């Protein structure tokens with residue numbers, strides 16, 4: 001059985017990682033802004049247009065979520081990945097601000113606990129997947145298990161099975177596990193959309209400094225982020241390998257240009273809205289007999 005491809009609007013398709021294609025992140029422009037729109041319109045005008053699109057997408061998302069919730073036939077899983085400061089939290093806040101909190105869940109994943117370490121690596125994620133009718137957002141995900149863990153394999157040290165002597169085989173095994181897991185979810189009625197918020201190293205420096213220049217942002221700064229920045233090239237390579245191995249027709253990866261926050265947020269919103277619309281869901285049908293019962297109830301209430 002061929003699994004259904006999410007429907008994606010033309011202007012967003014360019015960000016999809018073509019399945020099986022070798023990925024070089026240098027060829028994805030972190031500063032891209034709406035089809036040369038910035039050059040044509042200037043930054044301010046281009047920003048205004050995208051912010052307006054985001055506003056429309058928010059409204060559209062609220063209405064498609066209502067249908068999704070009532071139809072209860074599909075779940076939506078949205079995965080957000082990116083380097084520190086890439087804008088994962090802000091994207092969630094802006095894109096999801098219009099949706100009904102009932103029917104939406106957000107899960108962030110930190111360093112696994114001992115209990116989590118003592119299970120297979122997908123365990124903690126599978127426990128909190130969205131149910132049919134819901135939109136579930138993963139702020140970081142099982143992809144960390146082939147990103148931060150690949151860059152720092154010592155995180156695995158006490159675990160069985162270990163990397164062993166063939167590291168490539170070990171990581172390829174994890175990619176395959178992830179693809180099978182996602183295939184299983186899609187087959188069971190989950191729409192999966194995966195976004196890598198792609199920022200430049202220069203932009204990360206700017207954002208880290210910004211956190212140190214404003215008192216109210218100090219809490220966002222972690223000394224560990226600075227340490228991780230030293231591994232930028234290793235992370236880039238891990239991302240490239242992961243994107244290449246796990247972008248599929250049925251659960252595609254989007255490399256979202258992240259240096260301009262309003263570009264990233266709008267691109268993510270556009271992709272989510274069009275993909276949910278593409279499910280062609282409708283409100284549950286009410287039979288003639290049921291309508292009759294409802295009308296009887298209406299009459300009784302009116303006669304009270």
Ligand code: AMP
Nearest residue numbers: 108109110111112140144145148149155
């Ligand atoms: P934050 O997103 O700022 O809350 O940071 C969460 C931290 O948890 C990051 O440093 C991640 O690298 C780390 N993390 C998330 N998932 C894993 C994982 N599976 N294994 C190890 N570290 C992880």
Ligand code: MG
Nearest residue numbers: 084085222225
């Ligand atoms: Mg952080």
